[in-house]
Amino acid sequence: MTGSEVVTEAKAIINEVSKFIVAEREFLEKVVSALLAGGHVLLEDVPGTGKTLTAKLLAKALGVSFKRIQFTPDLLPSDILGTKVWRPGKGEFEFVLGPIFCNLVLADEINRAPPKTQSALLEAMEEGQVTIEGETFKLPQPFFVIATQNPIEFEGVFPLPEAQLDRFMMKLSLGYAKDEKVILRRRLEWKTDDPSMYVQTVTSGENLLKIREYIEKNVKVSDEVIEYISRFTEIRRDSRLLAGPSPRGLVSLLRVSRAMAVLDGRDYVIPDDVKKVAVDVLGHRLVVKPEYQIDGVRGEDIVRDYLRKIPVPK
Known part of the structure; x- marks a missing residue:
């Protein structure tokens, strides 16, 4: 295309x-x-x-x-993934696909x-496959x-x-x-x-x-934008957090920023693409210390703080 x-x-x-x-x-x-x-x-x-x-x-x-x-509360992993059912007429087990397929x-x-x-969704969401009774099925x-x-x-x-x-x-x-x-x-x-x-x-x-x-293949990301995204690792040192954004989180920020560039009709990423989605991509990945949660501090608030602090490349 x-x-x-x-x-x-x-x-x-x-x-x-x-x-x-x-x-x-x-x-x-x-x-x-x-x-x-x-x-x-x-x-x-x-x-x-x-x-x-x-x-x-x-x-x-x-x-x-x-x-x-x-x-x-009573939903089972097999209700999502599927299960093997014994078919007496065939004398064998048949795999019945779950709704995740x-x-x-x-x-x-x-x-x-x-x-x-x-947790039945973890493998499916990360690898596009599910494993049932030792057998792997591609989604x-x-x-x-x-x-x-x-x-x-x-x-x-x-x-x-x-x-x-x-x-x-x-x-x-x-x-x-x-x-x-x-x-x-x-x-x-x-x-x-x-x-x-x-x-x-x-x-x-x-x-x-x-x-x-x-x-x-085609949406370009400059070294300056990569440096800008990588600086969000500074969040990990915030005293209000037990854990900051994971490497997967930064990769997700890169991937979404490239998609946002396409929606804006460009084949290159600008800092505004990153800023537009940073809170939505990183906020839920932060683990706020309980004493700050009591005060109403959320991961999204902390990401906004760093959006204001981190210099934007020109």
């Missing part, structure tokens, strides 16, 4: 989804940038803001297979499942996870461990729409609570893989 074709298809995804989800365009750009960069997204917001709808609309616009997994997986309310079940490509969780619920939930959070390229929030009259008017126009039937497919999984290949 040429550069202009890549930009056109990437923007077409955002434009199509924006017809049906009332959200800031910057939010949709960030979700799509993670998709183009080959990462996964954690959506953290109160109920009813459109997290699940966003995933469904994206799958339809992309023309890829979609499965929704409702995470509950699709292109876009919605892990709804992921923090409602216990750690053992949450269809492209493979993309959107997980949701409610930040104000504390009973019957299991907070995601740091290793799981680190697998998510970005953590985002929709927030409430600025003008909810738009939501009400669109609902009357659709005559349904699920407008995904009206979404046009504007690309394909095959084209998405081509876009990722284009980004890897």
Whole structure:
């Protein structure tokens, strides 16, 4: 694909989804940038803001297979990955694929499942494969996870461990729409609570893989920008933290910045691309000391502090 074709298809995804989800365009750009960069997204917001709808609309616009997994306390890893079932008629075990075998997986309310079940996603998200009873199965490509969780619920939930959070390229929030009259008017126009039937497919999984290949081969990153990204390691020495951003976090920041450059019609990264996504990529990877958590300090706040401190290359 040429550069202009890549930009056109990437923007077409955002434009199509924006017809049906009332959200800031910057939010949709960030979700799509993670998709183009080959990462996964954690959506953290109160109920009813459109997290699940966003995933469904994206799958339809992309023309890829979609499965929704409702995470509950009694969900087992085999309910996600699949299992081997004995077939008496054949006299052999048959592997029954779980819902994770699709292109876009919605892990709804992921923090409602216990750690053992949450960990079933680790290998899938990092390596694009799952191992069941010693046998490895490749997942269809492209493979993309959107997980949701409610930040104000504390009973019957299991907070995601740091290793799981680190697998998510970005953590985002929709927030409430600025003008909810738009939501009400669109609902009357659709005559349904699920407008995904009206979404046009504007690309394909095959084209998405081509876009990722284009980004890897053609989007340039200068030494100055690499130096700028690497300086976020200074966060690790912050006295308010138990742990700072991982190397995977810095690589994710690089990858998303390249995708943001493409969405802006460029084949090179500028510092503004990095600044635009740094909080979303690094904030959830920081482990804040309990005494500062009590005071309301969050990882995102600390990343913002360093965005102000670290000199921006000219």
